[in-house]
Amino acid sequence: MNIPKQKISILCTSLASGGAEKVISLLLKKLKDDFNVSLVLFSNEIHFPIPDEVKVVFLSDDKINRPSFLKIFDPLIYIKRYNRFIKKENISISVSFLAYPNLVNGVTAMLNKNKLKTIISERGFPSDNTSSRISFYISKLFYPILYNKCDKLFSNSEHINKDLKENFGIKIPMEVIYNPIEVPINQIVPKTLDRISKPLKIITAGTLNKRKNQIMVIRAIHEADNDYLFTILGGGNLEDYLSQEIDNYNLKDKVILKGQVKHVNEHLITSDCFVLSSFTEGFPNALLEAMAIGLPSISTNCLSGPLELLNNNDPVEIKDGEFFNAKYGLLVNNDDHIGMSKALEHFRQNPQIRKKYSTLSLERSKEYHISSIYSKFKNYITN
Numbered sequence: 001m002n003i004p005k006q007k008i009s010i011l012c013t014s015l016a017s018g019g020a021e022k023v024i025s026l027l028l029k030k031l032k033d034d035f036n037v038s039l040v041l042f043s044n045e046i047h048f049p050i051p052d053e054v055k056v057v058f059l060s061d062d063k064i065n066r067p068s069f070l071k072i073f074d075p076l077i078y079i080k081r082y083n084r085f086i087k088k089e090n091i092s093i094s095v096s097f098l099a100y101p102n103l104v105n106g107v108t109a110m111l112n113k114n115k116l117k118t119i120i121s122e123r124g125f126p127s128d129n130t131s132s133r134i135s136f137y138i139s140k141l142f143y144p145i146l147y148n149k150c151d152k153l154f155s156n157s158e159h160i161n162k163d164l165k166e167n168f169g170i171k172i173p174m175e176v177i178y179n180p181i182e183v184p185i186n187q188i189v190p191k192t193l194d195r196i197s198k199p200l201k202i203i204t205a206g207t208l209n210k211r212k213n214q215i216m217v218i219r220a221i222h223e224a225d226n227d228y229l230f231t232i233l234g235g236g237n238l239e240d241y242l243s244q245e246i247d248n249y250n251l252k253d254k255v256i257l258k259g260q261v262k263h264v265n266e267h268l269i270t271s272d273c274f275v276l277s278s279f280t281e282g283f284p285n286a287l288l289e290a291m292a293i294g295l296p297s298i299s300t301n302c303l304s305g306p307l308e309l310l311n312n313n314d315p316v317e318i319k320d321g322e323f324f325n326a327k328y329g330l331l332v333n334n335d336d337h338i339g340m341s342k343a344l345e346h347f348r349q350n351p352q353i354r355k356k357y358s359t360l361s362l363e364r365s366k367e368y369h370i371s372s373i374y375s376k377f378k379n380y381i382t383n
Contacts, residue, residue, distance in 0.1 A: 005036040011096040014045035019285045020097045020123040030374040093117045106146025118150040124282035144169035156283035159304035180373035188294030190358035199227040200348040203271040205286040208236030216277040220340035222249040235260045268293045281305045292365035296357035297329040328364045
């Protein structure tokens with residue numbers, strides 16, 4: 001006798017290009033085998049693949065990047081339509097990703113008390129991940145009210161959970177489930193890094209915005225004035241600014257703004273090292289994916305994620321203008337281009353160290369493969 005699959009709904013703003021959206025896309029590949037899955041999105045923006053077995057529902061036909069005055073009634077519309085969908089489809093588990101869908105899920109929990117299991121996922125460091133002071137105060141007001149109406153919460157960092165508990169009054173059970181990755185088809189063979197690269201090919205990937213702080217690496221390369229080639233993958237509102245700064249530093253032959261690319265791994269595998277320069281992260285997918293390729297990495301010691309990935313979350317002290325040899329990569333202080341410059345030079349002059357960290361990166365990334373992470377996720381949402 002076949003037992004009907006439990007009905008689960010995954011709620012998010014869209015499936016556009018982003019870290020949370022990529023995680024959802026990976027989880028859907030496994031969820032479809034164990035559940036009757038619906039993916040419910042606020043808007044029809046799809047970047048990542050969705051399995052055919054997953055039912056896709058849009059709560060609005062409008063694009064998410066509309067003028068603010070057109071969005072005033074969106075929350076009420078989404079709540080009404082999502083609640084109607086939950087009841088009509090007889091959904092038993094509702095899992096939401098990102099703050100806005102989490103708040104909608106909180107209201108849904110209130111409207112379906114004892115009839116629906118509601119689980120929310122915070123994907124960014126709450127105290128530093130708000131777009132304005134107004135949104136910060138909204139978070140301080142509504143997180144304690146609506147998040148606490150849900151059954152439980154998972155994030156991708158211990159630091160996120162600590163921040164939610166201490167600064168936002170979240171009292172429901174919380175767990176850490178790290179972002180999953182797929183095993184890359186091609187990986188770097190560490191022994192190929194056992195040479196002095198001329199130039200040292202550095203790469204980063206991420207939206208060109210203030211939070212990602214790519215200008216830090218550009219300044220570090222200017223400071224060192226050595227044989228480097230730095231490729232920046234991604235687009236964003238700071239593209240013109242970064243292009244101008246590259247001209248100002250006379251680095252047009254050393255820094256390339258590649259823009260958005262479809263096959264990031266093809267660029268990673270031809271590089272010598274990866275850098276992450278962010279002021280803040282939820283959990284840095286780009287860093288983890290670079291490690292899975294086998295790239296030795298340098299990262300800012302920002303909250304949250306890099307310390308967990310590169311040093312097992314063991315705290316470190318880094319002097320200004322210096323770097324730290326962590327267990328799985330190099331760490332520098334936030335916005336410290338002098339420290340970044342020294343870390344890059346350390347990799348350039350010591351191919352044996354790059355080789356060592358390449359091997360360690362491959363080992364570390366195995367802990368985040370989708371099969372392992374999915375089993376933790378499935379256990380968490382069903383128990």
